[in-house]
Amino acid sequence: MAKVPISVQYIKDVFEVEDIDKVWDLLYRKFHFNIPLWRQEFEKELRRAPRFTSTQEVFMVFGKKSIEPLLNEVLKRQRHPTWIKLLCYVLQDKIAERKKRDDFYKERFNE
Secondary structure, three states: OOOOOHHHHHHHHHOOOOHHHHHHHHHHHHHOOOHHHHHHHHHHHHHHOOOOOOHHHHHHHHHHHHHHHHHHHHOOOOOOOHHHHHHHHHOHHHHHHHHHHHHHHHOOOOO
16 A cells, blocks of 8 residues: 555645635636636536545545646646645645644654
């Protein structure tokens, strides 16, 4: 089983459905994405997703597969984790709070 990068794990831990709107907002403000059409594409993907897959997980995969290649092309990057970095940026306050909590408890249970 592949090891999940810590940034991805933090995103999975704190990402909520409401945060998806923040991502759409950023994509519109920074890159002028046509959000209504992108939402339609995402909704199609969501309908095709396996039954017990969360909306957030489908959105993460959708962005990695459909949005990241476009961003990397515009930004002239090759094989760069632009999507994960964008999600980290949007969720930075939540991730910082979770890291703070994790750091507080990290040493408590190690013997």
